[in-house]
Amino acid sequence: MYRIIFKRVFxxxxxxxMLPILMVILIIVGPIIYLEDKGPIYYNAPRLGKNGRIFMMYKLRSMRMNAPDLRNADGSTFNAENDPRLTKIGKFIRKTSLDESPQLINIIKGDMSIIGPRPDLPEHRDLYEGNENRKLExxxxxxxxxxxxxxxxxPWKERIQNDIYYVDHFSLWLDIKIFFKTAVSVIKREDVFVTENSVKTVDNNGVGL
Incomplete structure (x- = not known):
């Protein structure tokens, strides 16, 4: 019953x-994002949703305009504290996870849930192997x-297997534990950035992640 009905209701x-909190964040942080390099406040990123449906995931822009798209050796997106693509305010909203706050809109639209596997890029589906498509269930x-x-x-592939573990075991109690453990991690700002050094640049016509 929780899987079918109550999770979506919650x-x-x-x-x-939480929408009023999002409005306060936008009022305070939005102008700072714009003033730093005169770019858009939001970064709308295509992502893989349930059953492989592609949707636009909303984020506050943390990178400079026309930043190159860097990837780790395994194909996952590069994310490091010393990333020169990050703006000053971008580094702050990454550390505090405020850049993810517009995804409340994705939740209301039905694209996302509060708790679930983090969505991959559409092209990542071509890199899935074995049972890895199951994270899209x-x-x-x-x-x-x-x-x-x-x-x-x-590593990204290990994260996918953890996502599949969640798909097989998710429950109200597991979601509660994840929710509060996430809150602690965000408050402590633990392990925000990837430490991998092997990166590659791919074509990017966007405005920054």
């Missing part, structure tokens, strides 16, 4: 309750099992 109710989340317990400290 998602929508909590997202609506449920809505992706703003946070999830990996974000709560590992953040960015393990």
């Amino acid at each position: 998602d929508v109710l909590l997202a609506i309750i 449920i809505r992706p989340g703003v946070t999830g099992f990996n974000q709560a317990y590992y953040r960015n400290t393990i």
Whole structure:
């Protein structure tokens, strides 16, 4: 019953309750993002949703305009504290996870859940092997099992297997544990950035991640 009905009800109710907080964040942080390099406040990123449906995931822009798209050797997106693509305010909102706050809108629209596997890039589906497509069986989340317990400290392929573990075991109790563990990780700002050094540049016509 939780999987079919209550999880979605809880998602929508909590997202609506948190909307005023999102408005305060936008009022305070939005102008700073714009003034730093006169670029857009938002970065709308295509992502893989439930059953492989592609949707636009909303984020506050943390990178400079026309920043190159860097990837780790395994194809996952590069994310490091010393990343020169990050703006000053961008580094702050990354550390505090404020850049993810607009995903409340994705939750209300039905693209995402509060808790679930973090969504991959559309092209990542071509890199899935074996049972890795199973992470697409449920809505992706703003946070999830990996974000709560590992953040960015393990390889992408290992994160996918953790996502599949969540798909097979998710319950109200597991979601509660992930929610509060995520809150602790965000407050402590633990393991926000990836430490991998092997990166590559791919074509990017966007405005920054």
